[in-house]
Amino acid sequence: MKIIYTDSLVIGGGLAGLRVAIASKQRGYDTIVLSQIPAKRSHSAAAQGGMQASLGACIKGEGDNEDVHFADTVKGSDWGCDQDVARMFVNTAPKAIRQLCAWGVPWSRVRKGDRQVIINGEKVTITEKNEAHGLISSRDFGGTKKWRTCYTSDGTGHTMLYAMDNKAIQLDIPVHERKEAIALIQEEGVCYGAIVRDLVTGDLIAYMAKATTIATGGYGRLYAVSTNAVISEGIGAAIALETGVAPLGNMEAVQFHPTAIVPVGILTTEGCRGDGGLLLDKDGHRFMPEYEPEKKELASRDVVSRRMTEHMRKGKGVSSPYGDHLWLDITLLGREHIEKNLREVKEICDYFLGIDAAEEYIPVRPTQHYSMGGIRTKHTGESTELAGLFSAGEAACWDMHGFNRLGGNSVAETVVAGMIVGEYVADYCKENCLNVSTKTVDRAMKKQENMIADLINRDAGENPFELKKEMQQIMMDKVGIFRNGDDLTKAVDELKVLNRRAKNIALRNRISSSNPELVEAIRVPKMIKLAQCVAYGAQLRTESRGAHAREDYPERNDRDWLNRTLATWKEEDADLPEMNYEPLDVMKMEMPPASRGYGVDNIVPHPDTEKRVEEIETVKQENPDADRFEIQEVINPIDIPAKFTGRNERVGRGFK
Amino acid sequence: MCGQAVKEKQETQDKQDIQERARTLTFEILRYNPQVKGETPKMKTYQVKEAPGMTIFIALNEIREYQDPSLQFDFVCRAGICGSCGMVINGAPGLACRTLTANYPDGVIKLLPLPGFELIGDLSVNTGKVFRAMSERVESWIHDKHADNVDLDKLEETMDPDTADEIYELERCVECGVCLAACATKRMRDDFLGAAGFMRLARYAVDPRDKRSDEEFYDIIGDDDGVFGCMTLLGCEDYCPKDLPHQTRIAYLRRKMAFAKRS
Numbered sequence: 039m040k041i042i043y044t045d046s047l048v049i050g051g052g053l054a055g056l057r058v059a060i061a062s063k064q065r066g067y068d069t070i071v072l073s074q075i076p077a078k079r080s081h082s083a084a085a086q087g088g089m090q091a092s093l094g095a096c097i098k099g100e101g102d103n104e105d106v107h108f109a110d111t112v113k114g115s116d117w118g119c120d121q122d123v124a125r126m127f128v129n130t131a132p133k134a135i136r137q138l139c140a141w142g143v144p145w146s147r148v149r150k151g152d153r154q155v156i157i158n159g160e161k162v163t164i165t166e167k168n169e170a171h172g173l174i175s176s177r178d179f180g181g182t183k184k185w186r187t188c189y190t191s192d193g194t195g196h197t198m199l200y201a202m203d204n205k206a207i208q209l210d211i212p213v214h215e216r217k218e219a220i221a222l223i224q225e226e227g228v229c230y231g232a233i234v235r236d237l238v239t240g241d242l243i244a245y246m247a248k249a250t251t252i253a254t255g256g257y258g259r260l261y262a263v264s265t266n267a268v269i270s271e272g273i274g275a276a277i278a279l280e281t282g283v284a285p286l287g288n289m290e291a292v293q294f295h296p297t298a299i300v301p302v303g304i305l306t307t308e309g310c311r312g313d314g315g316l317l318l319d320k321d322g323h324r325f326m327p328e329y330e331p332e333k334k335e336l337a338s339r340d341v342v343s344r345r346m347t348e349h350m351r352k353g354k355g356v357s358s359p360y361g362d363h364l365w366l367d368i369t370l371l372g373r374e375h376i377e378k379n380l381r382e383v384k385e386i387c388d389y390f391l392g393i394d395a396a397e398e399y400i401p402v403r404p405t406q407h408y409s410m411g412g413i414r415t416k417h418t419g420e421s422t423e424l425a426g427l428f429s430a431g432e433a434a435c436w437d438m439h440g441f442n443r444l445g446g447n448s449v450a451e452t453v454v455a456g457m458i459v460g461e462y463v464a465d466y467c468k469e470n471c472l473n474v475s476t477k478t479v480d481r482a483m484k485k486q487e488n489m490i491a492d493l494i495n496r497d498a499g500e501n502p503f504e505l506k507k508e509m510q511q512i513m514m515d516k517v518g519i520f521r522n523g524d525d526l527t528k529a530v531d532e533l534k535v536l537n538r539r540a541k542n543i544a545l546r547n548r549i550s551s552s553n554p555e556l557v558e559a560i561r562v563p564k565m566i567k568l569a570q571c572v573a574y575g576a577q578l579r580t581e582s583r584g585a586h587a588r589e590d591y592p593e594r595n596d597r598d599w600l601n602r603t604l605a606t607w608k609e610e611d612a613d614l615p616e617m618n619y620e621p622l623d624v625m626k627m628e629m630p631p632a633s634r635g636y637g638v639d640n641i642v643p644h645p646d647t648e649k650r651v652e653e654i655e656t657v658k659q660e661n662p663d664a665d666r667f668e669i670q671e672v673i674n675p676i677d678i679p680a681k682f683t684g685r686n687e688r689v690g691r692g693f694k
Numbered sequence: 695m696c697g698q699a700v701k702e703k704q705e706t707q708d709k710q711d712i713q714e715r716a717r718t719l720t721f722e723i724l725r726y727n728p729q730v731k732g733e734t735p736k737m738k739t740y741q742v743k744e745a746p747g748m749t750i751f752i753a754l755n756e757i758r759e760y761q762d763p764s765l766q767f768d769f770v771c772r773a774g775i776c777g778s779c780g781m782v783i784n785g786a787p788g789l790a791c792r793t794l795t796a797n798y799p800d801g802v803i804k805l806l807p808l809p810g811f812e813l814i815g816d817l818s819v820n821t822g823k824v825f826r827a828m829s830e831r832v833e834s835w836i837h838d839k840h841a842d843n844v845d846l847d848k849l850e851e852t853m854d855p856d857t858a859d860e861i862y863e864l865e866r867c868v869e870c871g872v873c874l875a876a877c878a879t880k881r882m883r884d885d886f887l888g889a890a891g892f893m894r895l896a897r898y899a900v901d902p903r904d905k906r907s908d909e910e911f912y913d914i915i916g917d918d919d920g921v922f923g924c925m926t927l928l929g930c931e932d933y934c935p936k937d938l939p940h941q942t943r944i945a946y947l948r949r950k951m952a953f954a955k956r957s
Contacts, residue, residue, distance in 0.1 A: 064842075075768070075770055075778065075822070076778075076821060076822030076825065076826070076869070077822075078776075078777075078825070078868075078869055079770045079771075079776040079777060079778050079822075079869075080770075080776075081770070081771065081776075083771065083775055083776050083868075084771050084773065084775050084776065132846075133846035133847065134846075135850075136844065136846045136848075136850045137844065137846050139850045139851070140836070140838075140841045140842075140844040140850075140903070141835070141836060141841060142835065142836045142901065142903065142904075144853075144858045144859075144861035144862045144865060144901070145853075145858060146855070146858055146859070146862075147852070147853055147854070147855040147858045148855070149855040171852065171855075172852030172853050172854060172855065173849065173850065173852055174850060175855075190858075190862050191859075191862055193862065193865075193866060196775065196865075196866070196868070197862065197865055200865060203829075204829060204834045204835040205835060207826065207829045207830060207834065207835065208833075208835040213822075213826070215822045215823075216814075216822075238729065238814055238815075239729065240729070267770045267771045267772070267776065268769055268770060268771075268772060269770055301747065302747065302749075302772075304772070304773040305773070357704075359708040359709050359712060359746070378859070382775065385774060386773060386774065389774060389792040389794075390747070390749070390773075390792060390794075391747075392794075503758075503759040503763070545763070546763050547763045547764040549729075549730065549764075551727075551729035551730070552727065552729050552766060552814065552815050552818075553763075553764060554758060554763060554764070554765065554766060555758075555763035555764065558763075682846075684846075684847035685847060686847055687847060687848050687849050688849075689849060693847070
């Protein structure tokens with residue numbers, strides 16, 4: 039049996055994984071990153087528009103701070119997030135961006151003086167301050183009070199990932215490429231590493247570690263059309279689920295991005311609308327102001343996606359052989375702006391649609407984009423149930439996004455969570471020894487060997503590509519933007535059938551070394567289990583919150599549903615996950631539940647909400663001289679690694 | 695609902711019309727799995743019905759799913775962003791994911807793996823190893839002994855906005871390997887750094903945060919395996935999918951390096 043030992047094993051070489059690896063390595067622990075692909079090709083690279091951090095240097099970011107970012111994030115989550123984690127996140131985001139600056143990201147900078155921008159369809163001149171010249175600039179994004187999204191043109195994820203991977207190379211952190219973790223090694227509630235398949239040779243290797251971090255991104259590819267990279271299949275979350283111990287949180291919380299191109303589903307950044315782009319219908323009419331008079335195109339993503347769908351249902355979509363779509367108009371921004379700040383978008387339109395986005399409208403439609411759910415963790419990033427297993431980034435349900443993530447908060451989460459969780463991973467490495475019998479490892483290895491042997495030896499059975507297609511279609515048709523009980527019941531039943539069929543996969547290409555069909559055969563049963571968590575969670579959650587919109591339960595029901603869904607797969611042969619619910623404690627919330635300010639208020643209040651509002655009011659009255667930091671300390675004290683507790687400086691405001 | 699039904703019928707009809715008019719494409723693909731003992735490289739032909747907007751990404755997946763599940767290739771983002779899918783398409787290296795089949799009027803598309811890289815199988819090559827080595831060789835990171843001691847609470851160092859834009863311009867390389875596959879010097883000289891490496895160094899050379907001197911850059915690229923080895927045939931410039939300014943940057947580095955050693 040081939041065994042590799044390390045202190046800190048990181049599965050996934052995107053922004054979150056690399057940042058955790060850097061943290062544990064810098065603290066002196068031996069660290070190995072596993073990746074299916076070269077790290078710089080990770081899906082983090084596809085993030086276009088930017089990273090939120092309340093630096094407030096640009097004039098439209100004036101008055102921004104951690105509190106404003108916090109309020110936007112909590113509102114955006116439809117009060118479904120963990121407010122302690124959201125607070126840790128907003129306080130650390132400015133530090134994360136400044137660190138990336140020192141590590142080489144060429145953030146776009148503020149240029150002093152006048153410049154023309156497009157706001158609400160009109161040309162407006164804004165004047166940047168002299169003292170802000172050369173500091174990191176920011177652009178407008180949906181669901182934010184201030185221009186807070188820092189960027190490098192529309193290649194932000196690319197520059198962040200390159201800086202991060204380069205830092206990892208500088209620190210001599212090995213990235214074992216073309217390796218896929220297919221199971222975790224665990225016993226009695228402790229994780230000891232993973233069984234890993236070499237995608238080239240087919241060899242199975244046991245990687246044993248004190249701490250194992252899963253940072254494998256989201257599960258967008260459960261859907262037939264997604265903006266996600268083809269590797270975003272949720273396998274990291276699935277191997278955690280298959281332990282039978284570690285729960286996944288809020289898997290039904292799936293975000294649809296308003297503007298992916300039709301039909302291929304490639305993303306055009308929210309920066310298009312942030313910079314002034316408009317959504318138009320088949321008559322060339324700008325419809326968003328009628329639905330959302332205040333935020334218009336820049337309402338939260340879940341809201342815009344639903345409004346677009348509603349509008350198309352009224353017959354206002356543009357017909358095409360691929361179904362209806364709407365138009366994204368960025369022509370009003372002008373060629374110069376597009377070629378400088380939206381050049382990836384321009385390139386995508388050019389190559390995939392054959393259109394010049396500076397002159398023609400872009401056909402767009404809401405498309406699966408982000409997985410708010412994932413491996414449920416404590417604020418430290420460690421699984422709530424499986425010691426030694428950590429998770430960060432989109433793979434995790436650290437839970438700063440609740441039921442809807444704000445644009446610009448995902449790459450921000452990857453690096454902030456990477457910083458914070460990385461410290462806790464290092465602490466874990468310090469406090470624990472790797473103490474496990476090789477018998478346990480052997481058993482875990484045998485199980486995977488047998489699974490693969492069964493696949494290769496089976497003479498006839500199901501085709502994994504077909505099973506996947508069927509699953510993806512069920513998710514598209516029945517677990518989409520708008521959901522209802524009937525469809526969800528059907529989806530849950532149909533997925534159960536797929537789960538059974540997936541136990542009988544047979545291969546046409548029966549070799550164990552590099553073999554794409556075998557890769558698919560290993561992954562598809564795992565993906566079906568995840569799809570079942572999403573569909574079943576959605577069926578049971580009889581309310582609408584954030585991106586989870588039930589047509590038959592349109593109200594946000596804080597009384598009965600202010601909680602987090604936890605899915606565990608306890609019995610291997612079960613045909614459904616076990617669902618439990620973790621309540622969110624209103625009496626500990628810094629921001630008690632309220633309206634998000636979109637559409638009609640439709641909330642069933644939680645019985646504690648009023649009490650908590652009063653309590654916070656009393657704290658404020660009793661401490662009339664307290665500043666915002668002191669108030670936060672009282673109403674939402676957070677535990678954060680000591681090195682990240684300092685206050686953040688802003689231009690013209692110092693550390694206030 | 696009646697209107698909706700009529701509309702759906704129309705869409706189905708449209709799709710049928712498109713299918714009937716569709717061409718049949720012929721893909722000739724190099725097949726070789728070095729993991730299988732005794733296997734030898736050969737060309738294999740596949741027929742695929744063309745769909746509107748079809749890319750080589752879509753076609754190759756169709757072949758894998760319906761005709762030959764053993765076919766190996768690499769795609770990740772399928773949007774021209776990640777650089778995974780470099781291959782030789784009818785004689786020219788490029789990104790397969792964003793290459794439309796409609797670009798080939800006779801409907802015959804010949805696919806070969808990128809030359810100059812270790813072959814994993816069929817169209818999949820090991821670019822990761824080459825680019826990790828490149829990054830180590832040019833020390834592709836900010837050289838500043840204070841970079842790890844920056845006070846993260848304080849305002850970041852300012853940078854001229856134009857400088858930031860210029861760095862980004864040079865940082866758009868996606869390490870796809872097309873420049874190396876298109877490079878005649880690289881064919882003759884295995885250790886030649888190549889355009890991606892030069893571009894990476896050029897990027898750090900304009901970055902005021904990197905404190906390396908010209909002499910230090912010279913130690914990395916001041917020889918025949920570096921910038922002086924370039925024969926200026928400029929296949930890199932011709933085929934770079936990101937339109938990076940290879941020609942001017944190689945020229946710039948050569949001038950800079952020539953002066954660096956004299957001083």
